[in-house]
Amino acid sequence: MPRSTASVxxxxxxxxxxxxxxxxxxxxxxxxxxxxxxxxLGEGRVVDLRADDHTLTVNVEAEDLPRMEQVxxxxxxxxxxxxxLKFEWRPA
Numbered sequence: 604m605p606r607s608t609a610s611v612x613x614x615x616x617x618x619x620x621x622x623x624x625x626x627x628x629x630x631x632x633x634x635x636x637x638x639x640x641x642x643x644l645g646e647g648r649v650v651d652l653r654a655d656d657h658t659l660t661v662n663v664e665a666e667d668l669p670r671m672e673q674v675x676x677x678x679x680x681x682x683x684x685x686x687x688l689k690f691e692w693r694p695a
Contacts, residue, residue, distance in 0.1 A: 604647055605668040606695035609661045611679075611688050616654035622682045623652065623675070650675055662695055 613619065617637045624635035624642060632643040640652040648665040659679075665671040676690050 604664050604666065606662065606664045607668055607672060607692045608663075608695045609672075609690045609692045611659045611661070611690055612657060613659055613683065613686065613688060614657065615683065615686070616657070616659035619659055619679050619682050620652045620654045623650075623678055626678065644671075661690075663692075664695075 620640050621635060621637060624633045624640040627633055627642050627644075631645065634641050635652075638654055640650075642650040642652075644650065644665075646666075648667075648671055649663075650671075651662040651664075653660040661675060661679075663671050663675060672690075672692050680688060
């Protein structure tokens with residue numbers, strides 16, 4: 604399964620991790636803490652997140668990788684409307 608990773612500089616990494624996990628917990632299997640999260644979107648699609656004081660690290664695994672990367676970015680950017688986040692995806 605294709606995988607990619609993005610590390611995003613932000614002082615609010617834990618907040619965005621938790622918001623994304625809570626947002627998708629109504630539809631998908633989600634486990635999270637303030638520092639780590641895992642979202643199982645079904646059909647082999649998985650999003651893993653890690654947060655520290657300065658970085659949100661996002662790992663996406665999916666057949667339709669570019670589409671899933673964009674879905675994750677769109678959601679996080681919506682939560683982070685007060686700051687401009689830069690996602691640079693690289694193969695994992």
